[in-house]
Amino acid sequence: MFIKVENLIKSYTTGEITTQVLKGVDLTLDKGEIGVILGPSGSGKSTLLNIIGGIDRCDSGLVEVDKVEVTKLSDRALTDYRRDQIGFVFQFYNLIPDLTVGENVEVVSNISRSPLSTDEILESVGMADKKHRFPKELSGGEQQRVSIARAVVKNPNLLLCDEPTGALDFEASREILKLLQKINKNFGTTILMITHNSAISAMANRVYRVRSGEIVESSINKTMISAERIEW
Numbered sequence: 001m002f003i004k005v006e007n008l009i010k011s012y013t014t015g016e017i018t019t020q021v022l023k024g025v026d027l028t029l030d031k032g033e034i035g036v037i038l039g040p041s042g043s044g045k046s047t048l049l050n051i052i053g054g055i056d057r058c059d060s061g062l063v064e065v066d067k068v069e070v071t072k073l074s075d076r077a078l079t080d081y082r083r084d085q086i087g088f089v090f091q092f093y094n095l096i097p098d099l100t101v102g103e104n105v106e107v108v109s110n111i112s113r114s115p116l117s118t119d120e121i122l123e124s125v126g127m128a129d130k131k132h133r134f135p136k137e138l139s140g141g142e143q144q145r146v147s148i149a150r151a152v153v154k155n156p157n158l159l160l161c162d163e164p165t166g167a168l169d170f171e172a173s174r175e176i177l178k179l180l181q182k183i184n185k186n187f188g189t190t191i192l193m194i195t196h197n198s199a200i201s202a203m204a205n206r207v208y209r210v211r212s213g214e215i216v217e218s219s220i221n222k223t224m225i226s227a228e229r230i231e232w
Protein backbone atom coordinates (compact mmCIF):
# COMPACT_ATOMS: atom_id res chain seq x y z
CA MET A 1 0.00 0.00 0.00
CA PHE A 2 1.51 3.33 -1.09
CA ILE A 3 -0.79 5.79 0.73
CA LYS A 4 -2.43 4.79 3.97
CA VAL A 5 -4.65 7.28 5.80
CA GLU A 6 -6.32 6.11 8.99
CA ASN A 7 -8.82 7.86 11.21
CA LEU A 8 -7.59 11.31 10.22
CA ILE A 9 -9.01 14.13 12.30
CA LYS A 10 -8.50 17.86 11.78
CA SER A 11 -10.19 20.91 13.27
CA TYR A 12 -9.78 24.61 12.62
CA THR A 13 -10.45 27.24 15.22
CA THR A 14 -11.50 30.74 14.22
CA GLY A 15 -12.18 33.02 17.14
CA GLU A 16 -14.11 30.94 19.62
CA ILE A 17 -15.52 28.52 17.09
CA THR A 18 -13.84 25.18 16.43
CA THR A 19 -14.99 23.21 13.42
CA GLN A 20 -14.03 19.63 12.79
CA VAL A 21 -13.17 19.56 9.09
CA LEU A 22 -11.99 15.92 8.89
CA LYS A 23 -13.88 13.50 11.12
CA GLY A 24 -11.95 10.24 10.93
CA VAL A 25 -11.00 9.78 7.28
CA ASP A 26 -9.62 6.46 5.97
CA LEU A 27 -8.14 6.20 2.49
CA THR A 28 -5.68 3.95 0.66
CA LEU A 29 -3.97 4.03 -2.71
CA ASP A 30 -1.50 1.58 -4.23
CA LYS A 31 1.69 2.56 -6.00
CA GLY A 32 1.12 3.67 -9.57
CA GLU A 33 -2.61 4.14 -9.10
CA ILE A 34 -4.79 7.16 -9.82
CA GLY A 35 -7.14 8.13 -7.00
CA VAL A 36 -9.95 10.66 -7.20
CA ILE A 37 -11.51 12.51 -4.28
CA LEU A 38 -14.98 13.86 -5.03
CA GLY A 39 -17.16 16.05 -2.87
CA PRO A 40 -18.91 19.38 -2.52
CA SER A 41 -17.25 22.67 -1.66
CA GLY A 42 -16.14 22.88 1.95
CA SER A 43 -16.29 19.11 2.55
CA GLY A 44 -12.60 18.90 3.50
CA LYS A 45 -10.99 17.69 0.27
CA SER A 46 -8.17 20.25 0.15
CA THR A 47 -7.49 19.85 3.85
CA LEU A 48 -7.09 16.10 3.33
CA LEU A 49 -4.79 16.55 0.33
CA ASN A 50 -2.71 19.17 2.11
CA ILE A 51 -2.16 16.90 5.11
CA ILE A 52 -1.14 14.01 2.83
CA GLY A 53 1.27 16.39 1.04
CA GLY A 54 2.79 17.77 4.23
CA ILE A 55 1.46 21.31 3.74
CA ASP A 56 -0.76 21.03 6.80
CA ARG A 57 -0.82 18.94 9.98
CA CYS A 58 -3.61 16.82 11.41
CA ASP A 59 -4.84 16.69 15.02
CA SER A 60 -4.72 12.91 15.16
CA GLY A 61 -4.66 9.85 12.95
CA LEU A 62 -2.13 8.35 10.58
CA VAL A 63 -0.80 9.30 7.16
CA GLU A 64 1.77 6.96 5.66
CA VAL A 65 3.22 7.54 2.18
CA ASP A 66 5.68 5.06 0.71
CA LYS A 67 6.29 3.63 4.21
CA VAL A 68 7.09 7.08 5.66
CA GLU A 69 4.87 7.99 8.59
CA VAL A 70 4.22 11.58 7.53
CA THR A 71 2.22 12.39 10.66
CA LYS A 72 5.29 11.66 12.82
CA LEU A 73 7.79 13.82 10.90
CA SER A 74 9.52 16.82 12.47
CA ASP A 75 9.00 20.18 10.75
CA ARG A 76 12.39 19.86 9.07
CA ALA A 77 11.71 16.31 7.86
CA LEU A 78 8.26 17.36 6.66
CA THR A 79 9.83 20.09 4.50
CA ASP A 80 12.23 17.55 2.98
CA TYR A 81 9.36 15.11 2.38
CA ARG A 82 7.33 17.81 0.62
CA ARG A 83 10.29 18.91 -1.49
CA ASP A 84 11.58 15.47 -2.42
CA GLN A 85 8.50 13.28 -2.69
CA ILE A 86 5.53 15.42 -3.61
CA GLY A 87 4.49 17.32 -6.73
CA PHE A 88 1.57 19.71 -6.37
CA VAL A 89 -0.77 20.97 -9.07
CA PHE A 90 -3.37 23.59 -8.15
CA GLN A 91 -6.42 25.02 -9.86
CA PHE A 92 -4.79 28.38 -10.52
CA TYR A 93 -1.36 27.28 -11.82
CA ASN A 94 0.70 29.58 -9.52
CA LEU A 95 3.40 30.18 -12.10
CA ILE A 96 5.95 32.94 -11.49
CA PRO A 97 4.89 35.72 -13.91
CA ASP A 98 8.36 37.19 -14.48
CA LEU A 99 9.92 33.87 -15.44
CA THR A 100 9.61 32.08 -18.77
CA VAL A 101 8.09 28.62 -19.09
CA GLY A 102 11.54 27.01 -19.02
CA GLU A 103 12.65 29.08 -16.04
CA ASN A 104 9.47 28.25 -14.08
CA VAL A 105 10.35 24.58 -14.43
CA GLU A 106 14.07 25.09 -13.76
CA VAL A 107 13.39 26.89 -10.48
CA VAL A 108 12.11 23.57 -9.17
CA SER A 109 14.57 21.26 -10.91
CA ASN A 110 17.49 23.31 -9.52
CA ILE A 111 16.51 22.50 -5.95
CA SER A 112 15.49 18.90 -6.57
CA ARG A 113 17.43 15.86 -5.49
CA SER A 114 17.06 13.83 -8.69
CA PRO A 115 15.32 15.98 -11.29
CA LEU A 116 14.33 14.89 -14.75
CA SER A 117 15.49 16.96 -17.70
CA THR A 118 13.52 20.19 -18.17
CA ASP A 119 13.54 19.82 -21.96
CA GLU A 120 12.29 16.26 -21.75
CA ILE A 121 9.45 17.25 -19.43
CA LEU A 122 8.46 20.24 -21.54
CA GLU A 123 8.42 17.89 -24.53
CA SER A 124 6.14 15.42 -22.72
CA VAL A 125 3.66 18.10 -21.70
CA GLY A 126 3.68 19.52 -25.24
CA MET A 127 5.24 22.87 -24.29
CA ALA A 128 8.77 22.54 -25.70
CA ASP A 129 8.06 25.06 -28.47
CA LYS A 130 6.86 27.64 -25.91
CA LYS A 131 9.83 27.32 -23.55
CA HIS A 132 10.75 31.01 -23.89
CA ARG A 133 7.26 32.44 -23.45
CA PHE A 134 5.98 34.08 -20.28
CA PRO A 135 2.88 32.76 -18.45
CA LYS A 136 0.71 35.70 -19.57
CA GLU A 137 1.39 34.71 -23.18
CA LEU A 138 -0.22 31.29 -22.63
CA SER A 139 -3.79 29.99 -22.46
CA GLY A 140 -5.10 28.57 -19.17
CA GLY A 141 -4.64 25.01 -20.44
CA GLU A 142 -1.05 25.77 -21.47
CA GLN A 143 -0.31 27.34 -18.09
CA GLN A 144 -1.64 24.22 -16.41
CA ARG A 145 0.67 22.10 -18.60
CA VAL A 146 3.60 24.15 -17.37
CA SER A 147 2.51 23.78 -13.77
CA ILE A 148 2.29 20.01 -14.31
CA ALA A 149 5.80 20.07 -15.84
CA ARG A 150 7.03 21.98 -12.80
CA ALA A 151 5.44 19.42 -10.46
CA VAL A 152 6.77 16.43 -12.37
CA VAL A 153 10.34 17.63 -13.11
CA LYS A 154 11.38 16.78 -9.56
CA ASN A 155 10.40 13.19 -10.30
CA PRO A 156 8.00 12.97 -7.35
CA ASN A 157 6.71 9.73 -5.90
CA LEU A 158 3.29 11.27 -5.56
CA LEU A 159 1.49 13.91 -7.59
CA LEU A 160 -1.29 15.72 -5.71
CA CYS A 161 -3.72 17.68 -7.86
CA ASP A 162 -6.30 20.04 -6.34
CA GLU A 163 -8.99 20.73 -8.95
CA PRO A 164 -6.46 20.74 -11.82
CA THR A 165 -9.20 21.34 -14.38
CA GLY A 166 -11.33 23.65 -12.22
CA ALA A 167 -10.55 26.78 -14.23
CA LEU A 168 -10.60 25.19 -17.69
CA ASP A 169 -13.22 24.56 -20.33
CA PHE A 170 -14.15 21.04 -21.42
CA GLU A 171 -11.59 20.59 -24.20
CA ALA A 172 -8.69 22.02 -22.20
CA SER A 173 -9.74 19.92 -19.20
CA ARG A 174 -9.71 16.77 -21.24
CA GLU A 175 -6.23 17.55 -22.53
CA ILE A 176 -4.99 18.03 -18.95
CA LEU A 177 -6.59 14.75 -17.85
CA LYS A 178 -4.98 12.96 -20.81
CA LEU A 179 -1.66 14.45 -19.78
CA LEU A 180 -2.05 13.28 -16.18
CA GLN A 181 -2.89 9.80 -17.40
CA LYS A 182 0.18 9.83 -19.64
CA ILE A 183 2.43 10.91 -16.75
CA ASN A 184 0.97 8.16 -14.58
CA LYS A 185 1.72 5.61 -17.31
CA ASN A 186 5.13 6.84 -18.49
CA PHE A 187 6.69 7.75 -15.15
CA GLY A 188 4.69 5.40 -12.91
CA THR A 189 3.73 8.41 -10.77
CA THR A 190 0.97 7.77 -8.27
CA ILE A 191 -1.67 10.50 -8.60
CA LEU A 192 -4.29 11.68 -6.13
CA MET A 193 -6.67 14.25 -7.56
CA ILE A 194 -9.49 16.35 -6.14
CA THR A 195 -12.39 17.24 -8.38
CA HIS A 196 -15.99 18.41 -8.24
CA ASN A 197 -16.62 16.57 -11.47
CA SER A 198 -17.76 12.98 -10.99
CA ALA A 199 -17.23 12.19 -14.70
CA ILE A 200 -13.49 12.30 -14.02
CA SER A 201 -13.74 9.35 -11.64
CA ALA A 202 -14.01 7.04 -14.68
CA MET A 203 -10.23 7.39 -15.23
CA ALA A 204 -9.34 6.51 -11.61
CA ASN A 205 -8.47 3.21 -9.98
CA ARG A 206 -10.05 4.31 -6.69
CA VAL A 207 -12.71 6.87 -6.00
CA TYR A 208 -13.50 8.45 -2.62
CA ARG A 209 -16.54 10.62 -2.04
CA VAL A 210 -16.26 13.07 0.86
CA ARG A 211 -19.14 14.82 2.59
CA SER A 212 -18.79 17.04 5.66
CA GLY A 213 -15.38 15.66 6.54
CA GLU A 214 -16.25 12.00 6.15
CA ILE A 215 -15.76 9.43 3.41
CA VAL A 216 -19.31 8.47 2.52
CA GLU A 217 -18.48 6.19 -0.38
CA SER A 218 -15.37 4.48 -1.73
CA SER A 219 -15.09 2.33 -4.81
CA ILE A 220 -12.55 0.56 -6.97
CA ASN A 221 -12.81 0.78 -10.74
CA LYS A 222 -12.03 -2.54 -12.38
CA THR A 223 -12.12 -0.95 -15.81
CA MET A 224 -10.70 2.53 -16.07
CA ILE A 225 -11.35 4.44 -19.23
CA SER A 226 -8.99 6.63 -21.19
CA ALA A 227 -9.38 10.35 -20.41
CA GLU A 228 -10.03 10.74 -24.14
CA ARG A 229 -13.43 9.09 -23.64
CA ILE A 230 -14.56 11.17 -20.67
CA GLU A 231 -17.57 13.37 -21.41
CA TRP A 232 -19.54 15.84 -19.34
Ligand SMILES: Nc1ncnc2c1ncn2[C@@H]1O[C@H](COP(=O)(O)OP(=O)(O)OP(=O)(O)O)[C@@H](O)[C@H]1O
Nearest residue numbers: 012013014021039040041042043044045046047048
Ligand atom coordinates in the same frame (compact mmCIF):
# COMPACT_ATOMS: atom_id res chain seq x y z
N1 LIG B 1 -6.82 27.51 7.45
C1 LIG B 1 -8.12 27.40 7.75
N2 LIG B 1 -8.65 28.04 8.82
C2 LIG B 1 -9.95 27.89 9.15
N3 LIG B 1 -10.83 27.14 8.45
C3 LIG B 1 -10.37 26.51 7.37
C4 LIG B 1 -9.00 26.58 6.95
N4 LIG B 1 -8.84 25.83 5.84
C5 LIG B 1 -10.05 25.32 5.57
N5 LIG B 1 -10.97 25.70 6.48
C6 LIG B 1 -12.39 25.31 6.50
O1 LIG B 1 -12.44 23.91 6.45
C7 LIG B 1 -13.53 23.46 5.64
C8 LIG B 1 -13.02 22.51 4.58
O2 LIG B 1 -12.20 23.24 3.67
P1 LIG B 1 -11.49 22.55 2.43
O3 LIG B 1 -10.78 23.62 1.70
O4 LIG B 1 -10.70 21.39 2.90
O5 LIG B 1 -12.76 22.04 1.60
P2 LIG B 1 -12.86 21.59 0.09
O6 LIG B 1 -13.72 20.38 0.08
O7 LIG B 1 -11.50 21.44 -0.48
O8 LIG B 1 -13.61 22.82 -0.56
P3 LIG B 1 -13.48 23.45 -2.05
O9 LIG B 1 -13.98 22.39 -2.98
O10 LIG B 1 -14.37 24.64 -2.00
O11 LIG B 1 -12.05 23.79 -2.27
C9 LIG B 1 -14.20 24.71 5.10
O12 LIG B 1 -15.32 24.97 5.89
C10 LIG B 1 -13.15 25.78 5.29
O13 LIG B 1 -13.74 27.03 5.48
